[in-house]
Amino acid sequence: MPRAILIVLDSVGIGGASDAAAYGDTGADTLGHIAEACARGEGDRVGLREGMLHLPNLVALGLGRACEASTGRMPPNLDPIGEPAAAYGYGIETSRGKDTPSGHWEILGLPVAFDWGYFPDSRPAFPPELTEALIREAGLPGILGDRHASGTAIIEAFGAEHVRTGRPICYTSADSVLQIAAHEEAFGLDRLYDLCLTARRLCDPLRIGRVIARPFVGDEGTGFTRTANRRDYATPPPEDTLLDILAREGRAVTTVGKIGDIFAHRATGREIKPHGNDACLDAALEAFRALPDGGLVFVNLVDFDTEFGHRRDVPGYAAALEAFDARIPEIWEVLGAGDLAVVTADHGNDPTWRGTDHTREHTPILAFGRDTPRGALGGRSSLADIGATVARHLGVPAPRHGRSWL
């Protein structure tokens, strides 16, 4: 029986979304703009990388062609020599919202048809009843922040005051999130997780997608740094996804990185949560080597988004893409006869764009294996086509949405 590995490069969008205007993102193009910035010399950083964006393995799979199909422009240095080795194209997100849960749920066959709740970009950002309930139920001396913010900037701004007063730093973004940053030692990690569980319950009636614990360490002198102990408390998907189908069919599933959190730990199989893109890919490849017939490994590589997209760091993002590209041969190596690998993304996060939020974009689709079909897939009318295709490949019933290209 065939197996599949599904790799989500978190936020690696390829522009071109026709509904980008509704999100204030007309023209946003994560990969295209990184390639163009690198071509202008704006991707250089001493000791990290320099020059044109260099992704020979992804280009050989058809990444540049997917970009060209998505936007009409071939990004600099992504033009392949010869015909791509993968089935390549782009996915059109149909879900409302451009956040991680919407993208991942849609990939697995569940587009988000309802409107998430959002907090306005005002100060305060949170409704007073929510803040008061949080303070009362968690026994807090108050909160700090209460605004839209970048997570690294807000701990610099309020870290010292937080340690002094014991007030957690609460903030949000253009996504449906309530994030709570607190010092791991001064406030306590378990206490932060408990606080997030309380916040999760209070946010349920507001249809907030995720409450996120953002622990950090450090002091005013050395500065404050976020740790690997982030935890996301997501709303469970409202209907079945491919994961639920695979669980019912008794298939082996391993989920790596944020996947468990994103699906609220429902039908997420064996969960592994290492820190960082390389460690997540290591774990995914190791799991795939041992995966029984008919199984799925599903991995999210979050650094593109968290470390570089939201930080608007072009050289960092380019270096992370190049590091992933260098590992494509290892993916080929683990694929046996009949296996399928799919590389895709959940939304964009253009590091050349204004602000620090995600961007509405098409996503790349590169599907490959030793004996799977190659060639142009064009634009797929929903990311759910990926879930439908993986279901077909694995021989399980298809999720309700999406059309297989196999």
Ligand SMILES: O=P(O)(O)O[C@H]1O[C@H](CO)[C@@H](O)[C@H]1O
């Ligand atoms: O700036 P940080 O804390 O990384 O926040 C980002 O992380 C959230 C979840 O992905 C997004 O909504 C975005 O605002």
Ligand SMILES: [Mn+2]
């Ligand atoms: Mn994401």
Ligand SMILES: [Mn+2]
């Ligand atoms: Mn993000």
